[in-house]
Amino acid sequence: MREFIVEADGGSRGNPGPAGYGAVVSDAATGETLAEEAEFLGVVTNNVAEYWGLLAGLRAAHALDPTATVHVRMDSKLVVEQMSGRWKIKHPDMKPLATQARSVFPPDRVTYEWIPRERNKHADRLANEAMDAGTKGETWSPAMSRAELDTPSAVPEPSGPPGDATEGAARARAGGRVAGSGASGAAAGSRAAGAAPVPEKGAPSSEQRPAAPSEPQPVSTSGGATDKQQLSSAPGWSSAPDLGAPATFVLLRHGETPLTPQKRFSGSGGTNPSLSEAGREQARRAAEALARRGTVQAVVASPLARTRETAGIVAERLGLDVVIEDGLRETDFGAWEGLTFGEVRERHPDDLNAWLADPGAHPTGGGESFAETATRIAAAQEKLVAAYAGRTVLLVSHVTPIKTFIRLALGAPPESLFRMELSAASLSAVAYYADGNASVRLFNDTSHLRP
Incomplete structure (x- = not known):
């Protein structure tokens, strides 16, 4: 049985803010990149962007071989723990996201692994390219290189706390x-x-997604x-x-x-x-x-x-x-x-x-x-x-x-x-x-x- 590696990421420049995702499908045996996916999502939260990256990666893998097994690697601890079943999903807007992700492949053919952000650079780069393109009113394509984009990228680092020390x-x-x-x-x-409200399966265009609040408190x-x-x-x-x-x-x-x-x-x-x-x-x-x-x-x-x-x-x-x-x-x-x-x-x-x-x-x-x-x-x-x-x-x-x-x-x-x-x-x-x-x-x- 063929095995794929899916690396996915998403980010929001603000939470919520202009957001995008990136996903990479590679052959587990050879390491060859088989598919790249990225999209500007409009204004959504980090978690929504991360889940859309996961969905895009799983769907791309399914299109290549629906009988394959998939190993997902992400730097989002939240998504990995929720999809692995170790964390309960209580938020009403998170449940449909997880349901969509689980429906792409049978759950017993998908495994999840958390990796540090520095090991997820390919998907991170694609997410940034999508956000850069979106902020310029352009649509990301695989042929698009970062050199063609002049908007600086700023996907937030994974969340975490300081210590109560000195x-x-x-x-x-x-x-x-x-x-x-x-x-x-x-x-x-x-x-x-x-997470923000989740669109139905089949990502809508950015015009259909929720607009950003205009006046922060x-x-x-x-x-x-x-x-x-x-x-x-x-x-x-x-x-x-x-x-x-x-x-x-x-x-x-x-x-x-x-x-x-x-x-x-x-x-x-x-x-x-x-x-x-x-x-x-x-x-x-x-x-x-x-x-x-x-x-x-x-x-x-x-x-x-x-x-x-x-x-x-x-x-x-x-x-x-x-x-x-x-x-x-x-x-x-x-x-x-x-x-x-x-x-x-x-x-x-x-x-x-x-x-x-x-x-x-x-x-x-x-x-x-x-x-x-x-x-x-x-x-x-x-x-x-x-x-x-x-x-x-x-x-x-x-x-x-x-x-x-x-x-x-x-x-x-x-x-x-x-x-x-x-x-x-x-x-x-x-x-x-x-x-x-x-x-x-x-x-x-x-x-x-x-x-």
């Missing part, structure tokens, strides 16, 4: 340009969860005013009458611990500090601010001591219970827990350099890579959006998850993590709509902490 680590990674209160590491893994930054509308399910630029109220995540970073002013690695490994008195006061002030707004309907927290304590203070003031979600915990930094960035560089320079350069690298002594953290947080986002559809929920978490929620919602590249400041006990907010779109309502607000 300011020094973030600055080392970003060349000293970060003004953050916690360290950030490289990010990799799945792109933003959720502004993002408030540190110190900006907050009000009931910003933290509630008020209509945003991506809402529409038939979408209903979004799931709105109010993201609260925990208050200070004794390690926070010392800028020490504080993840989910050996160190599990409680709040300092200053941190408890910050939590009380956040609780009062949230009580005044009166929009939070549920409280969910990371299982670590500092987040549970912060959540308990807020929940008591709001008259709510605290639900623990393990997916919101911080990265495990292994043997680096409790150390400063300088101490880690002195003791484990090679491990630290590898960790800063490679999202798949682990801290000394094990722990959790940023790629693994990214996968966990993307799954938590999907789970919580489904559980709290149409409601406003307070998530009490850490630097890693909160920056990742923001980055995924914006469709921003990983380096954006190193340009975010996230203060202790700060408030941010993201709304998630039924079509998979997200709207950032607030970021790093600390006005409630002022005297």
Whole structure:
């Protein structure tokens, strides 16, 4: 029986934004490229573009030999895990995508493998060529070369979080340009969860696909005013009458611990500090601010001591219970827990350099890579959006998850993590709509902490 390799990719310059896909079919025995597919999709999300790339690759393989077996390679962790059956598909707009993909070949003749983005360059190039052509009003063809296109490409890197470590680590990674209160590491893994509505089998032209929203809702930054509308399910630029109220995540970073002013690695490994008195006061002030707004309907927290304590203070003031979600915990930094960035560089320079350069690298002594953290947080986002559809929920978490929620919602590249400041006990907010779109309502607000 003949075997094909299908490599597929999709991207959106914005999430949603101008998007395209690329797919390559090759002979598994010889490595010969047998087919190339690419298309500009108009304005859709990353996940939709990735699924269309998968569908195009499977259909091209089927056209070559409907009796073949297929091995799919993609750098989208979300698509690979969902199509492999290891992740449940709860989002109503994701299910039809998976159904279409499974209908091309019998499921027992298709296998899936996640590969790093650098190993998916052929499909990535085709996706970029399609997007470049589409933005010029042209149609991609196999004869089209990148030299003929003058629009720069910018498919986002796979999504992933920073670490809740030290300011020094973030600055080392970003060349000293970060003004953050916690360290950030490289990010990799799945792109933003959720997808736009799915066209029926047989891709329509870009004119038939949904148009881009025209007026994004502004993002408030540190110190900006907050009000009931910003933290509630008020209509945003991506809402529409038939979408209903979004799931709105109010993201609260925990208050200070004794390690926070010392800028020490504080993840989910050996160190599990409680709040300092200053941190408890910050939590009380956040609780009062949230009580005044009166929009939070549920409280969910990371299982670590500092987040549970912060959540308990807020929940008591709001008259709510605290639900623990393990997916919101911080990265495990292994043997680096409790150390400063300088101490880690002195003791484990090679491990630290590898960790800063490679999202798949682990801290000394094990722990959790940023790629693994990214996968966990993307799954938590999907789970919580489904559980709290149409409601406003307070998530009490850490630097890693909160920056990742923001980055995924914006469709921003990983380096954006190193340009975010996230203060202790700060408030941010993201709304998630039924079509998979997200709207950032607030970021790093600390006005409630002022005297």
